[in-house]
Amino acid sequence: MNNLNIVDHPLIKHKLTIMRNKSTGPKEFRELLREITFLLAYEATRKIETLQFEIETPLEKTTGYAIEDKKVVVVPILRAGLGMVDSILELLPNASVGHIGVYRDPQTLRPVEYYCKLPNVRDATAVFVLDPMLATGFSGVHAVKILKEKGAANVIFVSLIAAPEGVRQFEIHCPDVPIYTAALDRQLNEHGYILPGLGDAGDRLYRTK
């Protein structure tokens, strides 16, 4: 699993444990998703392009660095990916945000696209795709394919929990896309849910069940 980066910092493990707990309610769940995404983003942006230029401190000249965040694109996969957007925008406030709406056909578990609105990704230095649950990998790979067709050259996938099945899909279909995740769980169940996982991330974020 060369494309997989597990960011299992104690802070993340602690927060993820609370999210997994079935008695954690939507308010806390949303807050924790934001906090963990902030921590994941620290690692996921590690290779982001920086400009170098000269600045003057009160004492002397030195080299300064800047991220051109206007050239960064963030793409949440609807709907659970929405819960991760604000953290990334806190770090990269001028990033553009695209949206890809994909749901899983409950029978085939295959992705069905129902919405796609994207900024220019051809000129983006980095495109971060956000989905808390990398389960079958079908939706994630579908989103990456759309972005690549539109010219995205540097796509990075950020999730909270990944299943081995999903990571494998990425290895097969988009091996150049690094995955940053807080945990690699055991497996999927027959309905495509991650075990042990945390249940349906969208339902838990938005109290739809």
Ligand code: URA
């Ligand atoms: N989507 C979720 O929200 N949870 C899973 O376990 C798998 C996919």
